[in-house]
Amino acid sequence: MTKGKDLPSYIHRRKRDGVLLFRKRYAGKIVEVRLETQFAEGEPVPFALHQERERLLNAPTPVRGGGDVAAVIRAYRAASKYRDLKRRTRDDYERHLPYFEQKLGHLAPRQIERHHVIAWRDAWAKQTSPHFANYRLRVMSIVMEHAKDMGLLRKSEENPAKGIKSLKYEKQDREPWPEAKIAAFRSAYAYGTRERTLFELLLGTGQRIGDVLRMQWGHITDDTILLRQGKTGTRLEIPVTQHLATALAATERRSLFILTKDMSKAKRPGQWEYRGAADAMRAARVAIGAEAYDLHGLRYTAASELLLAGCDDELIASVTGQSAAMVRHYTRHIRQRVRARQAQEKRT
Structure with missing residues (x-):
């Protein structure tokens, strides 16, 4: 030595x-x-x-190579149990795995105890939301279960994240974006910016953000976007709206993907990752005072706009790729408002 x-x-x-x-x-x-x-x-x-x-x-005590949480996550990503997940589920897990690598990667799994996890869950809820904290807890339990499979937890040691109760909270129904907030976003972000392109893709196609981020220029034929939904596998052909067509025409082609990384920070062009896109759009929402309306709310907005345009559930589903039940769920608030107005008008 x-x-x-x-x-x-x-x-x-x-x-x-x-x-x-x-x-x-x-x-x-x-x-x-x-x-x-x-x-x-x-x-x-x-x-x-x-x-x-x-x-x-x-670190509390250095962990021999291959025995820390970072090694567990690397092994989990290489395992068939991870590779066989649907793309949407993997994308959801990847919202949390990098966090564990950064914050807990240097620890040995047996250094993590149940009281640590409970304290972390509560801290995550304060920093973000109870829903987010509950999902992060679920992903951590999956990672620690894989550590057990790798023999990094003794037989007498249980998964420290397993069995911890999720936080209870009052779920808030998502609302479609109001017309005023849509107009404010379009006014604040010009055509050609990544934020505007992402916004118009989400609103114009009515798809989940994961599916939108995977869209490529080669998926566009004439005035139609071809896609296969990551969660359901549903194949869709969606004609573009006028706003979306203008946004695509103003977007620079830097790679196969329509939405690419920030080239001032990335070495190579590639798909805009979920975390970066979500952070950018969160800042955009704050800038226009639309914190109450998230990105998935644009999927609700698309369905609601189609309903107000006179489309029946089958026509709406042909764009969003949802079941009839989900179409009704996404448009239930708009339906109630429209029907209540119709009902009240009959009273006069």
Whole structure:
């Protein structure tokens, strides 16, 4: 084992094979961890090595390679149980897995106890919403169950996230976007911006954000967008609206995908990821005072606009790809308002 003049403290290079190790005394014992960042002797020290060293120094106790939560998540993503999930479900899980990698990745699964998870669940609810916290809890339970399958939890140790009750809360029904908020968004974000293109795709097609983010230029034929819904597998051909046609014409083609990453930050063009798109649209909603109306609410808006235009449930479903029951669910508030007005008019 050699320290090497070029290596930072606590980092050593093993003589027999040149492997870099983090080495430090904990509670009277020397703990060695094989570093994920490896480079040949004589090469400049990469910045990633300093980052990994800091993470290990600040961790409760370094975990041997392959035994931390980050390794569990990597193994889970490679497992058939993850690959066989529907694309929509994987997208939903990926809203949370990077968080676990960043915040908990350096911990061993057995370091996480039930009281930790309960405290985290409550903190997530305060930072976001009880619904979001409950879903994150569910994903964490799946990750910890995989850790158990990998043998990283002893037989006597239970999944610390399993069996924890979800938070109860009063569910708020989504509302379609009011015309004033739609107009405000269009006024604030010009054609050609990613926010405007995403907005018009969501409203014009009535699809979920995951399906919209996967749309490619090759899916457009003449004035029609071809798609297959990730959640249901339903195949749809949707003619574009005038607003959407104008938005697409103003959108620069940077990759196969219609909506691409921010090229000032990304090395290569590619699909705009859910997290980045959601963050950008959240900021846009705040800017125009539309915090109460989320992106999925635009799917409600599309169905409601079709209803008000005189479409029956079958016609609405031909655009949204929903069942008749879901069409009625998405348009129930508009139906009530329209029928109540009709009813009251009959009284006069």
